[in-house]
Amino acid sequence: MTTKLILTHEVTGLGTAGDVVEVKDGYARNYLVPRGLGQVWSRGAEKQIEGMRASRAKKAHASVEAASxxxxxxxxxxxxxxxxxxxxxxxxxxxxxxxxxxxxxxxxxxxxxxxxxxxxxxxxxxxxxxxxxxxxxxxxxxxxxxxxxx
CATH class of the missing domain: 3.10.430.100 (Ribosomal protein L9, C-terminal domain)
Structure with missing residues (x-):
């Protein structure tokens, strides 16, 4: 069985924040969701993530230089x-x-x-x-x- 999640943080080998991924139930239930790395997919959650993605895109250019x-x-x-x-x-x-x-x-x-x-x-x-x-x-x-x- 798989669970559809929206990642809220970057997870190595899986994706970056805002990506919608399908993972095994146990991985989602026992690791990703309790650590706040993802949330269960729903239409409302996807709209919320889209808003987060848009605000991150505005900040991304300046923060890339700062991160460097x-x-x-x-x-x-x-x-x-x-x-x-x-x-x-x-x-x-x-x-x-x-x-x-x-x-x-x-x-x-x-x-x-x-x-x-x-x-x-x-x-x-x-x-x-x-x-x-x-x-x-x-x-x-x-x-x-x-x-x-x-």
Whole structure:
């Protein structure tokens, strides 16, 4: 069974805000809708999304330049996250997107929405890791994250 959803945020591999997609019921019910990434499709919801899309289009041109400036700022800096680690360099737990956003803020960077931070694989070791941040449609930043022992 599939459910028709309207995405309210960008979801990697699925679409951007305002897209109408069909996904499996469980994915919609257990992941997308509770996290506020999508809402169940209806005619009224689609009209509301059209209004949001129109207002975003007006702001898009200026925000692309702003997002590019933020991207340049983010990519120019190395960010540090501390974590408790064992003898082999393995962390007790993983580095979360919330910790990454706090690290960027502590280093004097912009406020990032933790949902815009994409970690390809869980960060469970000390060392340098690459993290992707979605700033705007088509504008992404590659962060360099250094995980050090606490």
């Amino acid at each position: 400036a933020v991207r340049d700022q983010l990519e120019a800096t190395r960010y540090t996250v501390t974590g408790r680690a064992g003898a082999g360099g393995r962390l007790f737990g993983t580095v979360t997107s919330k910790e990454i956003a706090a690290s960027v803020k502590a280093a004097g960077g912009p406020d990032l929405d933790r949902r815009s931070i994409e970690v390809k694989q869980h960060i469970k070791t000390l060392g340098t890791h690459a993290v992707t941040v979605h700033l705007h449609d088509g504008v992404t930043a590659k962060l360099t994250l250094e995980v050090v022992p606490a």
